[in-house]
Amino acid sequence: MITIANAVVRYRGAPVNALDGASFEAQPGCITAVVGPNGSGKSTVVRALIGQVALAAGSARVGAFDVATADRRAMARTLAVVTQREEPTFPLAAREYVMLGRYPHHGAWSALGPADTAVAEAAAARAGAAELMDRRTDELSGGEWQRVRLARALAQGGEVLVLDEPGTFLDVAHEMAAFGLLEELAREGRTILLVSHQLNLVARFAAHIVLLHRGRVAAAGAPADVMRGDVLEPVYEWPLVVARDPAVGAPVLIPLKRR
Amino acid sequence: MTNARWWLLLAVLAVACVAGLAIGPVPIGVVDVLRALTGSGDAQAVAIVRDLRLTRVCLAAITGAGLGMSGAALQGTLRNALAEPYLLGVSGGAAVGAVLAVVAGLTAAVALPVAAFSGAAAAVALVLVIARVASGRADPRVLLMAGVVVGAFANAAIMVLLAGAGEGTVRNALWWMMGSVAGAEWATIRWLALYAIAAGILLVAVARDIDLLALGEDAAAGLGVRVSNATRRVFLLSALLAAVTVAGAGLVGFVGLVVPALARAFGIRRARELLVASAVLGAALVVGADVVARTVRAPAELPLGAVTALIGVPFFLVRLRRAA
Amino acid sequence: MPRGRPRGGGRIAGALGVQGSFPGRSEPVVFSATCRRNRRVALAPALAPALAPALAPAPARARALVLSLVLSLAACAAPRDDRASRETPDAASRDVPSAAPLVDDFGDTLRLARPAERVVSLNPVTTEALFAMGADARLIGRSRWDASPPEVRRIPDLGDGIQPNVEAVLAARPDLVVLYAAEANRTAAAAFRRAGVQTLSMRTDRIADLARVLHALGIAVGGSAAARVVADSVRRSLDAVGARGAGQPPLSVFWYAWPSPIITIGAGSYLDELITRAGARNVFGDLAQPSPQVTLESVAARNPDLILAGPVSSARLRADPRWRAVRAVREGRVFVFDTSLVGRPGVRLGEGARSLRALIDSAAHALRASTTRSAP
Numbered sequence: 001m002i003t004i005a006n007a008v009v010r011y012r013g014a015p016v017n018a019l020d021g022a023s024f025e026a027q028p029g030c031i032t033a034v035v036g037p038n039g040s041g042k043s044t045v046v047r048a049l050i051g052q053v054a055l056a057a058g059s060a061r062v063g064a065f066d067v068a069t070a071d072r073r074a075m076a077r078t079l080a081v082v083t084q085r086e087e088p089t090f091p092l093a094a095r096e097y098v099m100l101g102r103y104p105h106h107g108a109w110s111a112l113g114p115a116d117t118a119v120a121e122a123a124a125a126r127a128g129a130a131e132l133m134d135r136r137t138d139e140l141s142g143g144e145w146q147r148v149r150l151a152r153a154l155a156q157g158g159e160v161l162v163l164d165e166p167g168t169f170l171d172v173a174h175e176m177a178a179f180g181l182l183e184e185l186a187r188e189g190r191t192i193l194l195v196s197h198q199l200n201l202v203a204r205f206a207a208h209i210v211l212l213h214r215g216r217v218a219a220a221g222a223p224a225d226v227m228r229g230d231v232l233e234p235v236y237e238w239p240l241v242v243a244r245d246p247a248v249g250a251p252v253l254i255p256l257k258r259r
Numbered sequence: 260m261t262n263a264r265w266w267l268l269l270a271v272l273a274v275a276c277v278a279g280l281a282i283g284p285v286p287i288g289v290v291d292v293l294r295a296l297t298g299s300g301d302a303q304a305v306a307i308v309r310d311l312r313l314t315r316v317c318l319a320a321i322t323g324a325g326l327g328m329s330g331a332a333l334q335g336t337l338r339n340a341l342a343e344p345y346l347l348g349v350s351g352g353a354a355v356g357a358v359l360a361v362v363a364g365l366t367a368a369v370a371l372p373v374a375a376f377s378g379a380a381a382a383v384a385l386v387l388v389i390a391r392v393a394s395g396r397a398d399p400r401v402l403l404m405a406g407v408v409v410g411a412f413a414n415a416a417i418m419v420l421l422a423g424a425g426e427g428t429v430r431n432a433l434w435w436m437m438g439s440v441a442g443a444e445w446a447t448i449r450w451l452a453l454y455a456i457a458a459g460i461l462l463v464a465v466a467r468d469i470d471l472l473a474l475g476e477d478a479a480a481g482l483g484v485r486v487s488n489a490t491r492r493v494f495l496l497s498a499l500l501a502a503v504t505v506a507g508a509g510l511v512g513f514v515g516l517v518v519p520a521l522a523r524a525f526g527i528r529r530a531r532e533l534l535v536a537s538a539v540l541g542a543a544l545v546v547g548a549d550v551v552a553r554t555v556r557a558p559a560e561l562p563l564g565a566v567t568a569l570i571g572v573p574f575f576l577v578r579l580r581r582a583a
Numbered sequence: 584m585p586r587g588r589p590r591g592g593g594r595i596a597g598a599l600g601v602q603g604s605f606p607g608r609s610e611p612v613v614f615s616a617t618c619r620r621n622r623r624v625a626l627a628p629a630l631a632p633a634l635a636p637a638l639a640p641a642p643a644r645a646r647a648l649v650l651s652l653v654l655s656l657a658a659c660a661a662p663r664d665d666r667a668s669r670e671t672p673d674a675a676s677r678d679v680p681s682a683a684p685l686v687d688d689f690g691d692t693l694r695l696a697r698p699a700e701r702v703v704s705l706n707p708v709t710t711e712a713l714f715a716m717g718a719d720a721r722l723i724g725r726s727r728w729d730a731s732p733p734e735v736r737r738i739p740d741l742g743d744g745i746q747p748n749v750e751a752v753l754a755a756r757p758d759l760v761v762l763y764a765a766e767a768n769r770t771a772a773a774a775f776r777r778a779g780v781q782t783l784s785m786r787t788d789r790i791a792d793l794a795r796v797l798h799a800l801g802i803a804v805g806g807s808a809a810a811r812v813v814a815d816s817v818r819r820s821l822d823a824v825g826a827r828g829a830g831q832p833p834l835s836v837f838w839y840a841w842p843s844p845i846i847t848i849g850a851g852s853y854l855d856e857l858i859t860r861a862g863a864r865n866v867f868g869d870l871a872q873p874s875p876q877v878t879l880e881s882v883a884a885r886n887p888d889l890i891l892a893g894p895v896s897s898a899r900l901r902a903d904p905r906w907r908a909v910r911a912v913r914e915g916r917v918f919v920f921d922t923s924l925v926g927r928p929g930v931r932l933g934e935g936a937r938s939l940r941a942l943i944d945s946a947a948h949a950l951r952a953s954t955t956r957s958a959p
Contacts, residue, residue: 090334093528
């Protein structure tokens with residue numbers, strides 16, 4: 001479970017707060033999506049959770065851990081993050097990369113063992129990356145790399161998963177597969193927090209949507225409550241309509257051409 | 260990394276050390292060298308092998324191991340395949356310290372190493388302060404740039420110091436800056452070994468962090484690394500290790516750059532193994548370079564830094580070609 | 584001309600610090616001494632008081648003429664050696680610059696209408712030589728490294744001898760600047776000439792250079808005869824050193840010039856010549872450069888019979904455990920030499936050679952004693 005309470009974050013030299021008193025929760029057992037226009041503070045939420053930015057005010061908790069004071073390695077056993085972009089400086093085998101996900105479970109001197117290998121292989125299979133394990137990270141396509149990263153996050157073995165734009169680089173099939181996997185993981189009891197641009201996909205898979213606007217929560221609730229023209233249009237500052245897509249019955253956002 | 264590869268690396272180091280002990284203007288057979296090592300046999304041979312050659316080999320090995328490890332750690336942490344300890348201001352600061360000692364006329368045997376180490380430490384501290392002031396945390400790009408700037412400033416300081424100095428002072432200073440293990444003696448080697456081993460062990464202890472930092476800041480943070488602290492820690496340890504080697508042998512460039520790349524070419528990727536392999540390879544490289552340095556133009560010796568550069572530059576060209 | 588042995592008189596510990604006694608009245612007896620080949624007698628200190636008035640500007644010309652007559656008579660009795668003289672063999676040389684142009688080691692021609700009266704000497708060798716020639720009254724400036732003779736301290740210090748401060752030197756208004764012909768001094772020489780000051784740039788690296796330098800200085804300051812006397816005396820003292828004990832087998836010597844890096848002397852240095860004249864052999868005499876750098880082990884490999892070092896260096900040598908790999912250090916055959924005597928190929932070379940000879944003799948003695956002791 002993730003709890004953000006009145007979080008305030010200001011980047012060095014920035015004129016305004018990136019997060020300006022945002023509060024929301026992500027419950028276990030379902031997918032929570034954080035959406036909003038560019039600069040609304042979505043990625044800042046992720047960075048705050050991994051400790052890359054400090055909260056000027058407010059708090060952020062992941063399970064029992066307070067992000068500001070927790071032992072990061074312990075927290076990494078609970079929380080796994082797949083960031084927007086990741087590029088290893090030196091290429092390594094995908095298998096080795098996935099094994100890096102087991103590091104939080106070991107101290108400086110203990111070695112990775114066969115148990116870790118088993119977990120890593122299982123995670124890779126789950127993420128649909130099993131056949132990629134012997135490839136080198138610099139030889140993977142965007143989508144393949146994404147799946148390997150997801151495998152690594154799963155190998156961490158935590159109950160909380162945070163993903164920043166997981167659908168980038170994925171084609172339709174892989175995107176649907178990825179979101180389907182996230183649904184499964186959520187059903188197994190995990191807390192899944194998504195940051196995404198893809199409102200339509202999010203509307204289909206997320207149980208809870210948090211709409212950020214200029215660092216504050218403009219709206220939060222079930223997709224039906226948030227995916228409404230009168231809610232979205234002032235935030236995105238663009239004419240749009242929200243319809244109900246007949247095939248699956250989920251709300252669909254349709255941006256209009258500006259006259 | 261398979262056992263066979265490790266044995267190969269150790270064999271390379273062994274060959275280099277044997278060469279370092281057996282080659283020299285005084286002809287001593289390999290068997291006699293081994294006997295002399297134990298202290299038996301001709302007194303002259305014992306003196307030559309133990310006091311002259313063994314000291315050089317030890318100092319060269321420490322220097323190479325330290326620089327190799329330092330480079331390996333930095334390249335991962337700073338996420339830059341071209342990072343090397345000398346880029347961080349270590350070499351510039353150490354040179355300023357040493358030149359100051361020479362200009363001040365300090366002749367005690369410990370004066371130069373201590374002064375060089377202090378200069379290096381001051382330069383590293385300065386780089387960290389600059390990085391903190393500029394970006395509030397240990398940002399690798401800022402660290403690298405600050406290192407280059409501090410290095411340039413150090414060069415200017417050295418020029419000013421040497422401009423008004425006498426011929427003997429300039430010669431002393433230049434000789435030190437060109438790098439040499441000719442000044443190796445047991446007293447300094449004991450201290451250097453102590454510091455180098457301590458720093459090396461500490462680096463291996465944070466090898467995990469280096470692996471994770473190499474993935475990127477956010478990824479590392481997500482995997483439990485306190486990025487800014489870890490970067491600073493590795494930076495300090497690497498710089499200290501490099502400073503120790505500079506204190507002992509002057510400026511021996513390219514080792515920190517070439518050795519980790521060689522180790523990676525060997526197929527070693529994980530940080531802990533890479534650190535150890537870089538230490539072994541680095542030691543072998545510098546020991547071998549010293550043999551070349553004192554043999555090619557006997558009875559004179561080439562500067563050690565020149566020999567390592569002569570090895571490093573073609574290596575670079577090959578890698579550039581392969582990358583292009 | 585009286586040809587007695589010099590009698591009485593006290594020691595003259597002049598610029599050359601030679602042991603010997605001179606009569607109070609110097610001129611004729613001294614000149615006779617030049618005619619006797621085997622005397623280890625340095626003439627300059629005796630000459631200095633005699634010649635100084637001769638070299639004084641204008642008024643003493645009459646006295647100078649008389650003196651030059653006496654000198655020329657002496658010169659005819661002295662062994663003629665044209666090596667040092669580029670002028671006409673007319674021994675009745677008047678103390679005026681010769682009409683034949685003097686070209687220095689930079690290729691510049693020295694053109695002086697009259698003997699130089701305000702001389703700046705930026706080279707310890709030439710400064711010392713000018714004192715020896717008795718021309719120090721004309722010295723108005725020296726380099727900061729000039730230390731010999733002690734009187735040199737009263738001459739104003741005008742800075743470095745290599746890459747001198749041109750302005751500081753020009754401020755003293757010299758009419759002649761004597762430089763060491765290092766490449767680094769070429770621009771300075773050109774600058775002096777552009778400012779209208781004559782320059783004399785001479786190499787002072789080898790023993791043969793000293794004779795040329797003295798000759799050139801003699802022409803420049805109008806003291807050619809004095810210069811020739813000094814040159815002769817140096818040559819004689821050097822020859823004398825070599826002549827003695829020439830029958831003994833040469834010892835091998837390692838000259839420890841610099842500790843870090845280890846620098847010794849090679850065939851290109853006057854010190855190598857000096858060692859040879861002193862009856863020894865430089866272990867690194869096969870290297871062509873004047874100051875080659877060598878490794879400690881190569882010294883051990885060449886196994887010199889003795890090691891010569893300055894006082895500081897010899898202390899370091901004995902304290903450094905690694906030098907014990909060299910047998911001469913182990914067996915205590917490290918000798919201290921006085922760098923002030925042999926630091927440059929100057930007019931004190933003869934004395935330097937003699938002290939070197941003494942060192943080598945005592946080392947040979949010690950070596951012989953130890954070998955006889957250790958012989959079964």
